[in-house]
Structures are given as structure tokens and as C-alpha cells.
Amino acid sequence: MRSDEFYMHRALDQARLASEEGEVPVGAVVVDALGDIIGVGYNTPVASCDPSGHAEVRALRAAGQQCGNYRLEGCTLYVTLEPCMMCAGAMIHARVKRLVYGAAEPRAGMVESKANLLAQPWFNHQIEVSAGVLAPASKKLLKAFFAARRGRA
Numbered sequence: 001m002r003s004d005e006f007y008m009h010r011a012l013d014q015a016r017l018a019s020e021e022g023e024v025p026v027g028a029v030v031v032d033a034l035g036d037i038i039g040v041g042y043n044t045p046v047a048s049c050d051p052s053g054h055a056e057v058r059a060l061r062a063a064g065q066q067c068g069n070y071r072l073e074g075c076t077l078y079v080t081l082e083p084c085m086m087c088a089g090a091m092i093h094a095r096v097k098r099l100v101y102g103a104a105e106p107r108a109g110m111v112e113s114k115a116n117l118l119a120q121p122w123f124n125h126q127i128e129v130s131a132g133v134l135a136p137a138s139k140k141l142l143k144a145f146f147a148a149r150r151g152r153a
Contacts, residue, residue, distance in 0.1 A: 001035040004100050007078040008134040010037060011102070014055060015080045015141055018042035025141045026081045028055035030063035030096075033074035039063025055079060056087035060094050071095045080138040082109035082131070088117045091127055098128040102138030 007029055014027025023043040030039035041058025045051055056079050064070045076098040077091060082105040091099060099118070101111065110117040111129055118127045 004078070004130060004133045007031055007037070007076070008080070008100065008102060008137075010040070011055075011078045011080050012134065012137055012141065014040055014042040014059075015138070018044070018055065019141060019145050021047060023047060025145050026055040026079065028059035028077060028079040030059045030072060031076045031078065032063075032067075032072075033097075038066040038075070052086065054084065054087050055081075056083055057090050060090055060096075064094070073097065076100060078133075080134075081105050081142070082111050082113055084108045085110045085115075085117065092118070092123055092125050095125050096127055098130070100130045100133050102133055103135045103142065104131070 010029045011027040015025040018027060019025035023046055027042045029037050032038050039059040039062035041055045041062060043053065043055050045053035056077060059077065063072050063075065072094045074097050077096050078100045080102040082101050088110045104113050106113050108114060112131060118129060
């Protein structure tokens with residue numbers, strides 16, 4: 001199995017694709033227990049007119065299709081930005097084993113920043129969390145994107 005940094009670089013590649021399409025640069029990959037990437041995704045809510053078009057949801061959907069099952073037990077989700085409530089719920093429903101994320105999301109992060117949703121005892125599934133992996137690279141992409149949007153590139 002490769003390092004968390006290796007897989008986070010793949011998620012950052014996805015985030016760059018989102019940025020190139022004018023979407024907020026968030027990328028995600030799903031890795032199975034053998035270390036194979038089985039799903040990738042990047043943000044597309046604007047282009048797809050789909051509020052669920054987040055990187056995590058798209059990567060989970062792709063992984064589910066690859067596996068032929070919506071349950072992704074034993075899998076790790078790597079994402080460049082701390083997940084929102086919707087994405088945290090999708091991970092719980094998919095039975096993801098582990099979440100690795102880059103930058104914190106102080107406005108809407110539901111893993112640690114605004115709430116600790118994944119650690120609540122009433123869920124029937126618990127997810128291991130590793131935060132801050134390649135966070136500076138994730139933050140740099142986000143800052144550059146929003147600076148360009150404001151005309152300060």
C-alpha cells in the first residue's frame with residue numbers, strides 16, 4: 001500500500017481538473033483495501049446543476065459502480081478539503097473505513113471544524129479520520145482559485 005501523501009496527490013490532481021472547469025478545486029479518490037484507486041471525482045455542482053456534485057460523492061459513486069456495491073467496506077476516501085454534512089453522511093452510508101483529508105473547512109467542515117459528525121455514537125458505522133495531509137497544497141489551490149475569481153490572480 002502506498003502512503004497517504006501518494007493518494008492525496010491523486011486527489012489534488014482531481015482538484016486541479018475542477019479548477020480548470022471553473023469549479024471550486026476539491027478532488028477525491030477512493031482506495032480499496034489492496035491500495036487500488038477504484039473511484040475518482042472532483043467538484044461539478046455548477047456545471048452539472050447538481051447540488052450533490054461534490055468531489056466525495058462523485059468518487060463514492062464511481063467506486064460503487066466499480067465494485068458493484070454501494071457499500072465500500074475497507075475503503076479509504078482521500079479528499080483535499082474537509083467534507084460537508086452531505087458528504088459525511090454519504091461516507092457513513094457507504095461504510096467507508098477511513099477518511100483522509102487535506103485542508104480544514106472552517107465554514108462548513110463537519111468532521112472537525114464546525115462539528116464532529118463522524119464521531120457521533122448514534123451512527124451504526126464509525127470512520128477513522130486523518131486530517132491535514134498535504135493541507136498546504138490544498139489551501140494553495142483554493143486560495144489561488146478564489147483570488148482569481150476576485151480578479152487578484
